[in-house]
Amino acid sequence: MYFGIEVFTILQWEHNEKKCGCKKRGYNLSFLMMASNSVCTIGFVLLLMTLSVDDYANDMGETAFKENCGACHDLKQNSTGPSLVYISDRYPETKREAFLAWVKSPGKKNPDMIQMPAITYLDNDTLAAIHLYILDVSKDQKQEGEKPKFAPYKPPQRPYPQVLRHYLPFTSPASIAIALNSELTVVWDTTIAKLRYVYPTGADFDGEKRREENAKAIMYTEESDVLFSFVDNKEIMFKGYQLIKGEPEFHYQVGNVEVKERIHLGSNERSFVREFTITGVKQDVALTLDHSSPSSIRLNGKPLTDDNVHLSPEQVSSFSIEVEL
Numbered sequence: 368m369y370f371g372i373e374v375f376t377i378l379q380w381e382h383n384e385k386k387c388g389c390k391k392r393g394y395n396l397s398f399l400m401m402a403s404n405s406v407c408t409i410g411f412v413l414l415l416m417t418l419s420v421d422d423y424a425n426d427m428g429e430t431a432f433k434e435n436c437g438a439c440h441d442l443k444q445n446s447t448g449p450s451l452v453y454i455s456d457r458y459p460e461t462k463r464e465a466f467l468a469w470v471k472s473p474g475k476k477n478p479d480m481i482q483m484p485a486i487t488y489l490d491n492d493t494l495a496a497i498h499l500y501i502l503d504v505s506k507d508q509k510q511e512g513e514k515p516k517f518a519p520y521k522p523p524q525r526p527y528p529q530v531l532r533h534y535l536p537f538t539s540p541a542s543i544a545i546a547l548n549s550e551l552t553v554v555w556d557t558t559i560a561k562l563r564y565v566y567p568t569g570a571d572f573d574g575e576k577r578r579e580e581n582a583k584a585i586m587y588t589e590e591s592d593v594l595f596s597f598v599d600n601k602e603i604m605f606k607g608y609q610l611i612k613g614e615p616e617f618h619y620q621v622g623n624v625e626v627k628e629r630i631h632l633g634s635n636e637r638s639f640v641r642e643f644t645i646t647g648v649k650q651d652v653a654l655t656l657d658h659s660s661p662s663s664i665r666l667n668g669k670p671l672t673d674d675n676v677h678l679s680p681e682q683v684s685s686f687s688i689e690v691e692l
């Protein structure tokens with residue numbers, strides 16, 4: 368009996384020291400205290416075994432928590448994620464399954480916070496140990512502060528338009544892609560001074576590997592070899608492009624004709640505008656806008672019914688084409 372109490376004292380001390388609120392020990396202990404001396408010895412051994420398994424789980428929980436969760440979860444304050452006090456309130460021991468499910472596939476709850484990344488590489492035992500650890504450390508703790516400690520994380524906004532130079536399929540290597548927004552990227556070929564096609568921004572258009580996939584994703588193509596009749600059989604000299612408020616303006620020369628084409632987003636997220644400034648034209652110009660997809664085209668803001676358009680020298684000096692996809 369005396370032996371039992373001695374053990375109890377030692378355990379109690381260990382227990383406080385490590386803040387490891389394990390009820391099993393108390394239970395084992397009363398069992399121990401009621402038992403006869405011989406049973407007591409066996410009980411003691413069993414008790415030690417339980418103890419070390421529990422301690423192990425707890426250490427594992429603490430380590431795994433610190434390695435995988437601690438960067439975003441503080442004990443009492445919301446930081447990048449909610450506090451452990453909040454979490455243990457939401458997910459008591461009976462909600463173990465829900466806790467595991469959240470960590471593997473988090474939802475989006477708090478509008479002030481980023482979405483938690485899914486943590487799928489930890490097994491259920493580790494997550495259960497983390498859960499125990501969270502419940503353990505936040506016991507009798509109170510939430511502090513209301514606001515997240517850090518400003519909510521915002522993913523960096525890609526500045527549009529963005530001019531990209533990489534090897535694109537279905538065009539010459541000297542082509543430029545202009546991401547106008549998160550939906551439209553226009554590909555302009557500097558070899559033939561022509562808009563080649565439009566593809567969805569973010570689609571994997573970086574070479575010949577995904578030709579079929581890429582061909583399907585293309586949203587718009589102009590099918591004639593040249594846009595302007597004055598280009599026919601004449602050499603095109605690409606003179607470069609400049610960015611005006613981030614929008615590219617391509618500059619090229621055909622004989623005596625100088626063309627500037629500035630490309631920017633149109634009147635909505637699914638449309639783009641090409642603004643032309645042309646000098647040196649003396650005769651009417653035919654424009655061929657035959658294209659591959661259902662889209663509406665506006666010339667100087669007026670809907671076109673015919674893809675073939677004639678412009679007088681005055682009209683051709685400055686005009687815009689808006690393509691809505």
Ligand code: HEC
Nearest residue numbers: 435436439447448449454474475476477480481482483486
């Ligand atoms: C990169 C930061 C980050 C990491 C790492 C992270 N979390 Fe989170 N966690 C968050 C954010 C942010 C939220 C709040 C999301 C929301 O409300 O939409 C959150 C919310 C939670 C919630 C509360 C869910 C609810 O129902 O409100 C739990 C539980 C949770 N995290 C557990 C964990 C565990 C366990 C780990 C480690 C295995 C972990 N988190 C790692 C950022 C993180």
